[in-house]
Amino acid sequence: xxxxxxxxxxxxxxxxxxxxxxxxxxxxxxxxxxxxxxxxxxxxxxxxxxxxxxxxxxxxxxxxxxxxxxxxxxxxxxxxxxxxxxxxxxxxxxxxxxxxxxxxxxxxxxxxxxxxxxxxxxxxxxxxxxxxxxxxxxxxxxxxxxxxxxxxxxxxxxxxxxxxxxxxxxxxxxxxxxxxxxxxxxxxxxxxxxxxxxxxxxxxxxxxxxxxxxxxxxxxxxxxxxxxxxxxxxxxxxxxxxxxxxxxxxxxxxxxxxxxxxxxxxxxxxxxxxxxxxxxxxxxxxxxxxxxxxxxxxxxxxxxxxxxxxxxxxxxxxxxxxxxxxxxxxxxxxxxxxxxxxxxxxxxxxxxxxxxxxxxxxxxxxxxxxxxxxxxxxxxxxxxxxxxxxxxxxxxxxxxxxxxxxxxxxxxxxxxxxxxxxxxxxxxxxxxxxxxxxxxxxxxxxxxx
Ligand SMILES: Cc1cc2nc3c(=O)[nH]c(=O)nc-3n(C[C@H](O)[C@H](O)[C@H](O)COP(=O)(O)OP(=O)(O)OC[C@H]3O[C@@H](n4cnc5c(N)ncnc54)[C@H](O)[C@@H]3O)c2cc1C
Numbered sequence: 001x002x003x004x005x006x007x008x009x010x011x012x013x014x015x016x017x018x019x020x021x022x023x024x025x026x027x028x029x030x031x032x033x034x035x036x037x038x039x040x041x042x043x044x045x046x047x048x049x050x051x052x053x054x055x056x057x058x059x060x061x062x063x064x065x066x067x068x069x070x071x072x073x074x075x076x077x078x079x080x081x082x083x084x085x086x087x088x089x090x091x092x093x094x095x096x097x098x099x100x101x102x103x104x105x106x107x108x109x110x111x112x113x114x115x116x117x118x119x120x121x122x123x124x125x126x127x128x129x130x131x132x133x134x135x136x137x138x139x140x141x142x143x144x145x146x147x148x149x150x151x152x153x154x155x156x157x158x159x160x161x162x163x164x165x166x167x168x169x170x171x172x173x174x175x176x177x178x179x180x181x182x183x184x185x186x187x188x189x190x191x192x193x194x195x196x197x198x199x200x201x202x203x204x205x206x207x208x209x210x211x212x213x214x215x216x217x218x219x220x221x222x223x224x225x226x227x228x229x230x231x232x233x234x235x236x237x238x239x240x241x242x243x244x245x246x247x248x249x250x251x252x253x254x255x256x257x258x259x260x261x262x263x264x265x266x267x268x269x270x271x272x273x274x275x276x277x278x279x280x281x282x283x284x285x286x287x288x289x290x291x292x293x294x295x296x297x298x299x300x301x302x303x304x305x306x307x308x309x310x311x312x313x314x315x316x317x318x319x320x321x322x323x324x325x326x327x328x329x330x331x332x333x334x335x336x337x338x339x340x341x342x343x344x345x346x347x348x349x350x351x352x353x354x355x356x357x358x359x360x361x362x363x364x365x366x367x368x369x370x371x372x373x374x375x376x377x378x379x380x381x382x383x384x385x386x387x388x389x390x391x392x393x394x395x396x397x398x399x400x401x402x403x404x405x406x407x408x409x410x411x412x413x414x415x416x417x418x419x420x421x422x423x424x425x426x427x428x429x430x431x432x433x434x435x436x437x438x439x440x441x442x443x444x445x446x447x448x449x
Contacts, residue, residue, distance in 0.1 A: 002189050008060050009373045015058040018185040024213040025051040025185075027421055028205040029220060030192040030228065035064035035385075035399040036220035036408055037176040038414020041097075044182035046422050050131065051214075052176065052184060053207050056339035059172030061222050063407060065375035067267060067275050068168050070408035071108050072133045073160035074124055076384050078396050078432035080131050080410060085427050086412035095409060102167025102270050105294035106257035111143050113262065117289050121158045135160040139379070146259065148351055165258055165267050168407060175414075187308035189355060191194070194231055195326065202395040206329045208336055209439045216395045216421055223321040223378040224342060224402035226289060229336065231327075234390045237293045237381050237438050238299075238401055240322060241284055242314070244346040245287050246372035247279035247362065253363045263356035271371060282377065283346065285310035285314045287322035296381040296438075316343075319378070322421035345373035350359035351373075381401040387416050387434040397421055415426035 013031075027043055029036045032054030032061050044052045052058075070090055072083040090103040110164045125135045138146075138157040146156070180186050182301070187209070194205040195217055221228050226238035250272030258267030266276040284290070284301060316322055320338055327333040350372055365429040380386060380401035390396045399417040406413065412427065419426040 002339065002392055004057055004060065004340050006063070007341070007342040008057065010064060010169055010371045012057065012059055012064045012169050015173045015176045015188065015312070016180070018180075019186045021187060021190070021207065021210050021212055022049070022051050022185055025049045025424070027216045027218060028053065028192070028212050029218045030205065031220035031222060031224070032058040032172065032176060032186070032188065033061055033220060033222050034172045034175070034410030035222070035402065035413050035417070036119060036218065037172050037179060038265070038410050039218055039220060039417040040414070041175050041182070042415045042418035043421065044135065044179045044184040045435060046418060046424070047183070048422065050179065050184040051187065051212055051369070052179070053187045053190045053192050055189070055335040057188050058176045058186065059168070060340045062375055062377065063222075063410070064168050065245065065373050066168050066407045067258070067265060067277055068102070068165040068407065069108060069158065069163070069267065070103065070166055071109055071163040071405070072128065073110065073135055073163055074121065076407070078128060079405075080128065080133065080386050081428040082409045082412040082416065082433075084131065084133065085124035085415070086409045087162065087164070087416070090164070097174060099170075099174040099178065101171045102175050103164060105162060105164035107159060107161040107258070108258045109138070109146060109157055109159050111138070111146070111258045113153045115155065125158060133160075134162070136276060146255075149360055151364050156279045166407075167270060171407070171410070179332065189339065189346070191333055192228070193333045193335070194329050196329070202393075208333070213291070216397065218397045218399060218417055218421060220399045220417075222400065223376045224335060225378070225398060227321050229323065229390065229398070232393065232396070234393060234396065235439070236386070236398065236401070236435070237296050238378055239290050239293050239297045240316075240376045240378050241282040242316075242343050242346070242374060243282040243377050244349045244372065244374050245275060245351050246345065247370045248274045249368040249370050251367045252363045254363055257313045257355045261356070261360070263330035264353045264360070266357060272369075274364075276353050277359060278349055281349055283310045283312060283314075285312060285316045286326045287316050289322035293381070297379070300379070300381055300383055304308040317377075341376050343376060345372040347375045373411045378393045378406045381438065385413065385433060386438070387413055387433045388420060388430055391436045391439070399404045
């Protein structure tokens with residue numbers, strides 16, 4: 001297998017690959033992020049013959065690079081049932097598959113210095129009560145007590161005790177292995193170039209290593225989904241933001257769960273270090289795909305990212321998921337020329353988060369950075385994922401566009417996709433997440449992250 005270590009700047013657990021492609025599968029899953037491998041796991045449990053094709057390594061893109069938050073807090077109402085189901089699944093998965101995914105239900109806290117933001121959270125808390133989700137607003141004094149220094153700034157917060165976190169570097173690999181144990185085949189370094197149609201129906205998935213006959217496909221390609229769909233005449237509005245995060249060396253325990261402020265976000269890992277970043281801080285890069293969907297995305301980007309985002313042209317204009325690309329089923333595709341989307345970490349973001357962390361927690365001053373990485377967060381215009389069948393292409397399902405919060409709902413997204421593909425009763429109402437909504441008029445507004 002090609003060594004992709006230099007493109008994966010964090011300790012990602014390895015997954016064994018199956019050498020031989022099956023001649024036929026009930027379902028071929030394109031993409032080995034959390035959305036793809038969780039669907040593979042639940043389809044294999046339903047005794048479907050599943051093959052997962054991943055152009056690089058399982059979990060090497062967003063699913064291995066995220067903060068690891070597993071949250072209901074501040075979710076869009078359309079995703080809340082999925083988030084609730086996922087929390088239950090995370091709690092059971094370790095026992096079910098016999099592997100530690102690093103899941104701990106030790107709560108998440110958001111603090112703010114902005115009265116309008118707090119009012120939004122308060123509204124969310126009362127909405128969520130209707131779903132039996134019980135978060136609690138924190139007073140100024142309670143918020144101050146959470147931080148030993150720099151606390152004058154925070155006027156309040158919200159605590160969601162039933163939320164938690166898991167380890168991104170472990171979770172997707174463990175789910176892929178669990179799917180494999182239940183009969184799925186996993187093919188890494190194996191890009192899907194396209195889907196072959198036969199008489200209006202899906203006939204096969206063509207990969208760089210050969211064809212797999214199938215009548216059902218799940219495209220869970222993360223940031224690459226729109227490009228893959230477009231090649232098949234399927235329009236999926238998707239755009240990305242470049243974000244950065246880092247892992248510290250082990251340090252003194254100052255919190256258990258996760259805490260987010262406007263200046264830094266962090267959570268304690270099981271190895272005693274912290275995963276740190278800054279919420280909603282990123283770089284929107286102008287790309288051909290971004291320009292194509294600019295009108296649809298502008299309201300969401302303005303609302304969610306405008307306060308701390310920069311805009312510019314970078315390498316992503318010329319290569320990667322949002323660049324212009326042409327290929328055939330028998331020529332090298334863009335998915336092979338970039339095995340792992342590995343943007344560089346943004347140094348000013350890393351330094352700003354480190355400074356803010358040390359300012360609020362002097363005990364962590366001077367803590368070392370163990371690993372740092374950039375990542376590409378893929379988004380839809382309403383910042384909610386699409387899970388369902390693409391209109392007009394029977395058998396072509398999509399699970400993508402998780403808009404910066406797909407890790408936590410990953411197991412539920414996988415189960416929902418598996419239910420829809422299998423034709424079983426879905427775990428939640430799939431209508432609010434349907435793919436077709438982007439060509440309708442009722443695309444809702446995004447919730448705060
Ligand atoms: C910095 C950061 C912090 C985040 N924090 C959180 C958080 O705390 N909590 C949370 O819930 N979410 C978080 N997220 C979001 C979360 O990581 C993503 O929503 C989620 O991982 C998306 O999973 P995915 O499977 O859709 O995509 P990915 O993990 O990106 O996987 C897609 C896979 O498809 C493969 N692929 C694409 N095209 C092809 C092809 N043609 N053939 C074969 N393989 C292909 C890619 O190589 C890739 O491995 C964060 C994201 C980032 C970047």
